[in-house]
Amino acid sequence: MAVQFDLVVRNGTVLDGTGAPARAADVAVQDGRIAAVGRVDGAGREEIDAKGLAVTPGFVDIHTHYDGQATWDQRFVPSSGHGVTTVVMGNCGVGFAPCRPQDRDTLIKVMEGVEDIPELVMREGVPWNWQSFPDYLDALSQRRCDTDFATQVPHAPLRVFVMGRRGVDREPATTADMAAMATLVEEGLSAGALGFTTSRSLFHRTPDGALTPTITAAEEELAAIARGMRRAGKGVIQLLDDFQDATPEGSTEFAMLRRLVEISGRPLSFTLLDISLYPGRWKTLLEEVERANRDGLPIRGQVAARPVAILYGLELSFHPFSTCPSYRAIEGLPLEGKLARLRDPAMRARLLKEEPVYSNPNMLAFMRNVANMFVLGDPPNYTPPAAERLDARAAALGVTPMELAYDLLVSGDGRAILFHPGANYTDCSDANMASMLRHENTVMALGDGGAHYGLICDASYPTHALTYWTRDRKGERWPLAWTVHQLTDVPARTVGLGDRGRLAPGYKADINLIDLDRLRVAAPHPVHNLPGGGRRLEQKAEGYRATIVSGEVTYRDGAFTGALPGRLVRGAR
Structure with a gap:
């Protein structure tokens, strides 16, 4: 055969991302795009035999x-x-x-508190070779990476840029402030931002406990930005909101989201979680989403594909005793030194009695809720039975959950990880999560990669979705083609990236070759490879035989090939 293509993947089982049934087919690639799917007669400069493998679009x-x-x-x-x-x-x-240079410390503090990125990491790693948002995109456009990446205009930096200290202190924006923010969002969208994002969650605080700049922004401010998006005629809106006012009858906060979509003419998505502290709230919000879409307002819920896994350990950012004064006195010791001190009966007794001191009350409540924690093993089980929860185990042993948590943390080599399902596992059931994920007006998302370096490692959710929901779950399992559709085409189109997420001629040649029988996710573990020696959680997978970006193989059997075809994606396409 004459060489006609850069790459041909042969003999695979193609799941094209549309939700169509799997079929035997070859996939040909030329100039970073899919050239053909089906029987391919021409040869490729490189050929990969995908016999026995699932061939899918790259995940988004x-x-x-x-x-x-x-x-x-x-x-x-x-x-x-x-x-x-x-x-x-x-x-x-x-x-x-x-x-601006004078506001860098403020943004670092916000990211440290909200996203658990250590201050040292940001000071050592972020080059700050920009001021405006278009400048930032220009800086990113020089980067060469293993994955394509796109970004959005975030509200907190925008507010601080326009209002300075008044923005940090959450003072009301003036008419001039709002006009300036709207103009800057328009400029960002024109330069290639995919959208505008904001947060209205009380969980989002700086390390000293202060609410982040956007939390109490008035609807008038958001409406001004929405009008700027209408003028730009492009972009999506994304936000996080606690919806504290939600009742079974509805939510006035959600009514505001409807108005923003009406004003902007742009799609909106928001974080949708089943949180046990707010029983039934997810259902109220999903009903609101249904009504909005019936009324022609494109609003989607972003739903995690597994319980949101908040992880605690002696080597991680937090654990149930990490905010107690006696622990603070030893937290800088190496692990072996900490273990020696923690295994002292007097220290154990003191920490079990001590009251924690922490500036974020919501986060403190989570880390002290040991009754609802589990031990995360290897391989990790993110949907463990209620009998394995610490309250049940402690009752069987005749101790308190806090005593059991302490003993587990200091056992063995001190590397035990406690797992708290922060959302999507009410009453140790995945039923509510399944209802959200299967809804036509939601999108699978919330990997949170690049943040929560020592607290959450949910960026592995695509592997979990493929293994748990289609193969390993007890009870109903989902069609593989539908799950691939949710990982590819649906999220791509949610943010306006219509050039990827499918295996069809003309689409980007982003491809996975997967051995579904061998596919598994390993337990997360800390590594110290961030700038300044910072720590982050790493979680690997087995079963990805190859990952391809723009026609270049970036990973083979989980090993990085050195190829860096990933580029900044500017704007919808």
Whole structure:
């Protein structure tokens, strides 16, 4: 056969991303695009035999926080190790642009508190070779990475850029402030931002406990920005909101979201979670989403594909005793030194009695809720039975859950990880999560890669989705073609990236070759490879035989090939 293509993947089982049934087919690639799918007679300069493998589009994660990591690292780890070939960052209203030099410390503090990125890492890693948002995009355009990446205009830096200290202190924006913010969002969208993002969550605080700049922004301010988006005629809106006012009858906060979509004419998505503290709220919000879409307002819920896994350990950012004064006195010791002190009966007795001191009451409540924690093993089980929960185990042993948590943390080599399902596992059931994920007006997302370096490692969710929901779950399992559709075409189109997410001629040649029988995710573990020696959680997978970005193989059997075809994606396409 004459060489006609750069790459041909032969004999695979193609799941094209549309939800269509799997079929035997070859996939030909030329100039970074899919050239043909079916029987391919022409040869490729490189050929890969995919017999026995699933061939899918590359996965698209529309909810990440790689805003800083994208400026210092060429690899979007851990996402790129789980078949992700496009990430969207700038979510939840936080990021690093626009930013004047005098405001860098403020944005660092916001990212440290909200996204658990150590201050030292940002000071060592972020080059700050920009001020305006278009400048930031220009800086990103020089980067060469293992994955494509796109970003959005975040509200917190925008507010600080326009209002200075008044923005940090959450003072009301003036008419001039609002006009300036709207203009800057228009400029960002014109330069290639995919959208605008904000946060209205009380969980989002700086390390000293202060609410982030956007939390109490008035609807008038958001409406001004929405009018700027209408003038631009492009972009999506993304936000995080606690919806504290939600009742079974509805939510006035959600009514505001409807008005923003009406004003802007742009699609909106928001974080949708089943949180046990707010029973039934997810259902109320999903009903609101249904009504909005019936009324012609494109609103989607972003839903995590597994319980949101908040991880605690002696080597991680937090654990149930990490905010107690006696622990603070030893937290700087090496692990072996900490273990020696913690195994002292007097220290144990003191910490079990001590009251914690921490500036974020919501986060403190989570880390002290040991009754609802589990031990995360290897391989990790993110949907463990209620009998394995610490309250049940403690009752069987005749101790308190806090005593059991302490003993587990100091057992063995001191590397035990406690797992708290922060959302999507009410009453140790995945039923509510399944209802949200299967809804036509939701999108699978919330990997959060690039953030929560020592607290959450949910960027591996594509691997979990393929293994748990289609293969390993007890009870109903989902069609593989539908699940691939949710990981590829649906998220891509949610943010306006119509050039990827499918295996069809003319689409980007972003491809995964997967051995579904061998596919598994390993337990997360800490590594110290961030700028300044900072720590992050790494989580690897087995079963990805190859990941391809723009026609170049970036990973083979989980090993990085050195190829860096990933580029900044500017604007919808």
